[in-house]
Amino acid sequence: MRNILIIDDEINICTLLSKFLGKHGFKVDTTMSGATALKMMKEKTFDLVLCDYRLKDTDGAQLLQDILLINPRTIVIIITGYTDVRVAVDMVKNGAYDYLSKPLYPDEILNLVHKAFAHMDAERERESSMPMRTVSAAPAGNGSVQSAGDNGADGEMMEKSHKYVYGESNGAKELFRQIKLVAPTDYSVIIFGETGTGKESVAHLIHHHSKRHNQPFVALDCGSLSKELAASELFGHEKGAFTGAINTKIGAFEQAHGGTLFLDEVANLSYDIQVALLRVIQEKVIRRVGSLKEIPIDVRIIVASNEKLSESVSKGRFREDLFHRFNEFTIYIPPLRERVEDLPLFVDAFMRQVEKELQKNCGKITNEVWECFSRYNWPGNIRELKNVIRRACLLTPEHDDITLSTLPLEMKESFAQQPYEEDHQVNMSGELISITNENDLKTVALQAEYNKIINVLKEVKYNKTKAAQLLNIDRKTLYNKLRLLNINY
Structure with a gap:
């Protein structure tokens, strides 16, 4: 069943549209x-949003940007008055599917x-038949470029990326x-973060909220490419x-033409390839290996390390002029x-994914876990957490709680080596107190959070649904x- 969200500050319109569309399935x-x-869109996936342009608490154009950043695939239809039609047309240019003018007619x-x-169905069908729509190029014995699903990457990354960014x-x-700020521009972007933090997910989000979102997103892992293989993967090569x-091979730059090229672990590229990259960025043309023909390219470049x-520049491992081009x-x-x-x-996002994949209901996670x-x-950051959840759900019988026994050995050993000590507890007055260092920043933050939650719970007479809404x-x-926080109500 398709999920639709209606946003309108006139309750009559919300009620009428809800009943009408509900009757039609x-x-x-x-x-x-x-x-x-x-908030609702962060907690639930909506296929289509009907949104009034003039709302009391926000501007329609800004709301459109925020909606598409949460989920770039959401269909947004703008509801507008006669005098706002020109604005609605501009919003269609910026990502809305279409608009409706008041008065509204059911048919x-x-x-x-x-x-x-x-x-939407036709677009997804087209994408499924075009594996190069989202590509993750990886070194392969025959020099081929594999699709994201083929090389073991998360096949749902485009759909799920936003869940790994919000928090x-x-x-x-x-x-x-920062994503919201830079995505609409055509700036080159450097993404810096440890392994497993979601650098490619962030790159996907930037691309899908950019002016190039209808064009290809091509990802190339530069981490283990030799100089010879890197040139072929980046620029392509001619037969022989x-x-x-x-055979003749089209490289990542040509595949990404008009769209975005994501170069992961770019610092590992050889000096010669860095020189070639600099020339391509400056001249906006590439030459396939074995050819003198110049091919114009138009790509936005996002790199990660x-x-x-x-620091790589300071150590002499990366060209300073190329760094400034990217930076x-x-x-x-x-x-x-x-x-x-x-x-x-x-944890919640990964558990829902695994439950769907395994077609089983996992229980809750125990306090010890x-x-x-x-x-x-x-x-290993978020990637490691995802693997831990996948393993735990697989090892846990359906409906049973996830316990410490399902965690990897290194996690259990690490936990066992840390003597269990409560670093905070609740005193007789109901206050959160530290039993380690009362000036510790973590303790101060926990105390503030504890007090806020307690005060809100009292304000709403311990209605947890209302409390969650007030706490955002x-x-x-x-x-x-x-x-x-050991709060029991």
């Missing part, structure tokens, strides 16, 4: 607030909704702000250019250990915080 949610709509609405879904931590909020070049490229904008992705408060969001998660250093978090996150 759609599952409909409504809200009168743009801010609430964005017109239904026809447009059906047309939008038909367009409650300051680091997550700053990451989201070297031993083993049985596990270490700061400026129009830099995004830092914090490691998971610096955003522990986002763990419940990631949560404690292990919060204390663990996560050297979802109910699952609230329950996790209640458990971690």
Whole structure:
């Protein structure tokens, strides 16, 4: 069943559209607030959004950008008054599917909704038949370029990327702000972060919220490419250019023409390839290996590295002039250990994925496992967490709780080596107190969070749904915080 969200500050319109579309087989949610709509979209996937241009709490154009950043595949139809038609047309140019002018007519609405879904189905069918739409080029024995699904990457990355960026931590909020800022531009971007932090997911989000979102996104892992293979993968080669070049090959730059080229672990490229890259960026043409013919290219370049490229420059391993070409904008992705408060969001997202994949219902995570998660250093970051959840769900019988026994040996050993000590507890007055260092920054933050949650719960007479709304978090996150802070109501 298709999910539709209606955003309009007139309750009559929300009610009428909800009943009308519901009768025609759609599952409909409504809200009168743009801010609430964005919260709903972070918790649930909507196929189509009917959005009034003039809302009391936000501007329609800004709301459109925010909606598409949460999920670039959402169909957005703007509802507008006669005087706003020109603005609505501009919004269509910026990513809306179409617009409806008031007064609204049921048949017109239904026809447009059906047309939008038909367009979406046709687009997805077209993409499924074109594996080069999203490509992850990887070294292969025959020099071929493989699709993301073929080389073991997450086949749902384009759909799921936003879930790995959003969070409650300051680091997550700053990451989201930077993506939102740079995506609409054509700037080159350097993404810096540890292994497993989601650098390709961020690159996907930037691309899908850019002016090039309807063009190819091509990803090339430069981590293990030799000089010879790198030239072929980047620029392509002609038949007979070297031993083993049985056929002509199109390189990543040509595949990405008009779209975005993502170069992961770019610091590992050889000096000669760096020189060739600099020439391509300056002249906007490439030459295939074994050919003198110049081929014009138009790509936006996003690069990523596990270490700061400026440090690679200082060490003499990366060209300074190439670094400055890339360094129009830099995004830092914090490691998971610096955003522990986002763990419940990631765990929930991964568990839902695994439940769907395994077609089984996993139970809840025990307090001991949560404690292990919060204390663990996560050297593999989000990728490691995902694998841990996949393993735990597979080993746990259906409906049973996930226990410490299902975790990898290295996690259990790390947890066992840390004597279990509560670093905070609740005193007789109901206050959260530290039993380690009361001036510790973590303790101060926990105290503030504890007090805020307690005050809100009292204000809403311990209604957890209302409390979660006032705290601007979802109910699952609230329950996790209640458990971690030992709040029992």
